[in-house]
Amino acid sequence: MHGTFLKRHNANIVDGHGNPVYLRGVSFGGWLMMESYFLGGPNLPQSIFEKEFVQLRGKKALNELFMKFRSNFITEFDFKQVASWGMNCIRLPFDYKIADNDRDIAYLDQAIAWARKYNVYLILDLHATYGAQNCEWHAGSSNGKAELWTKESNRKKTYALWKKLADRYKDETIIAGYDILNESVLENTALLNEFYRECIKAIRRVDKHHILFIEGTFWAQQIDVLDDFADDNWAYSIHYYEPMEFAYNLIPFLRYPLPAFGADEIRRRMEGYFRYTQKKKRPVYVGEFGINYRQGFYNEHIYLRDMLQSFKEFGFHWSYWTYKAVKHHMFPDGVYSYFPNSPWVYRQGPKTGWYSWGKVWSERKDEMVCSWRTKAFDLNTHVVDQLKKAL
Numbered sequence: 001m002h003g004t005f006l007k008r009h010n011a012n013i014v015d016g017h018g019n020p021v022y023l024r025g026v027s028f029g030g031w032l033m034m035e036s037y038f039l040g041g042p043n044l045p046q047s048i049f050e051k052e053f054v055q056l057r058g059k060k061a062l063n064e065l066f067m068k069f070r071s072n073f074i075t076e077f078d079f080k081q082v083a084s085w086g087m088n089c090i091r092l093p094f095d096y097k098i099a100d101n102d103r104d105i106a107y108l109d110q111a112i113a114w115a116r117k118y119n120v121y122l123i124l125d126l127h128a129t130y131g132a133q134n135c136e137w138h139a140g141s142s143n144g145k146a147e148l149w150t151k152e153s154n155r156k157k158t159y160a161l162w163k164k165l166a167d168r169y170k171d172e173t174i175i176a177g178y179d180i181l182n183e184s185v186l187e188n189t190a191l192l193n194e195f196y197r198e199c200i201k202a203i204r205r206v207d208k209h210h211i212l213f214i215e216g217t218f219w220a221q222q223i224d225v226l227d228d229f230a231d232d233n234w235a236y237s238i239h240y241y242e243p244m245e246f247a248y249n250l251i252p253f254l255r256y257p258l259p260a261f262g263a264d265e266i267r268r269r270m271e272g273y274f275r276y277t278q279k280k281k282r283p284v285y286v287g288e289f290g291i292n293y294r295q296g297f298y299n300e301h302i303y304l305r306d307m308l309q310s311f312k313e314f315g316f317h318w319s320y321w322t323y324k325a326v327k328h329h330m331f332p333d334g335v336y337s338y339f340p341n342s343p344w345v346y347r348q349g350p351k352t353g354w355y356s357w358g359k360v361w362s363e364r365k366d367e368m369v370c371s372w373r374t375k376a377f378d379l380n381t382h383v384v385d386q387l388k389k390a391l
Contacts, residue, residue: 005209006176008233010281013211013317022317023121023176023285024391025089026082026335029322031074032094032107033127035138040326040345041353047142049354056358065361070107072372076114078323083118085384086391089176090120091287091319093127095140099165116174123213123319124165125179125287130154134185149186155195159202166207177211178203179237179287184217189225192217200231213237213285220287224276236277239288241332242269246303249292249330256299263306274314286311290321290332293380301382308390320387324377326353335384336377344368
């Protein structure tokens with residue numbers, strides 16, 4: 001794997017010798033882009049957590065917390081574990097604050113070193129950018145607005161950020177490519193395409209080699225709005241959680257297959273993406289899919305099996321969302337789950353997850369740090385078995 005760049009060749013991804021490579025793995029969500037539900041809290045942007053924590057403990061304590069969290073939530077062990085499952089890819093979400101800070105960008109450097117050691121490709125995923133690309137917490141929006149699209153200054157800063165990253169990592173063959181922007185949402189598709197054109201230009205000024213993974217609008221589901229960009233080395237990236245009522249457990253006690261949604265419907269929808277992208281002669285990377293696991297009582301593992309079989313039939317690349325998370329009753333959760341109701345999880349509320357951290361940080365920080373490490377989490381063998389069978 002080392003020493004050759006991956007590239008797009010027609011509807012395939014190949015190594016430097018022209019051999020097909022299928023990227024299959026997991027996302028390390030919640031690490032360099034912290035999201036509340038990963039940590040047992042309500043879905044509010046990180047900025048609100050930071051403000052409340054600083055009010056209780058101060059800025060110095062917040063910096064200490066971030067350092068300890070990033071040094072323990074994902075470690076070398078986790079790269080080794082993914083490789084041991086036979087997977088060859090990790091999607092690495094990060095926010096612009098990590099990448100735009102000379103101190104914090106060292107975490108990206110460390111991830112690359114571990115990926116190289118264990119022979120696992122990385123896809124760098126800009127999960128939240130300046131101003132936010134959608135109005136939700138996971139884009140970092142603190143005001144319910146997507147100001148990437150309303151302020152040209154935010155777009156220009158994003159172009160510059162990608163140029164900086166591409167220049168830094170242009171020679172890293174363990175990086176499979178760059179996922180330019182996670183889950184944009186906007187009606188103005190002309191603006192979206194202009195944004196991608198400018199990002200591509202910025203990257204290609206310094207990096208001619210890496211694959212660019214490009215998501216459409218409407219949460220990376222609508223790809224037919226994308227232009228045929230002049231750059232040759234890019235692939236489509238989609239996300240798929242349908243039906244959300246089941247995958248997210250928004251309606252409890254639904255059992256798969258649903259009356260109007262089963263293996264045939266999954267295949268029909270994936271075939272739609274396949275036929276469209278075949279005409280364009282571009283690969284498809286399913287950057288996110290996953291399930292809120294309910295101990296298999298509702299056939300969640302069968303849902304995953306059918307999804308993965310469809311990906312395999314159509315030659316799609318994929319990364320499961322996500323690797324680890326505090327167990328929650330909603331939203332896709334981890335291959336590893338944290339079940340205890342520790343004082344810093346505190347499911348009974350009213351302040352849950354990281355919104356309870358400020359009260360206990362000084363007295364319980366050592367215990368909290370230990371709880372963030374993967375050895376404190378339980379492996380969901382049913383999920384990992386389905387993923388391994390699909391390799």
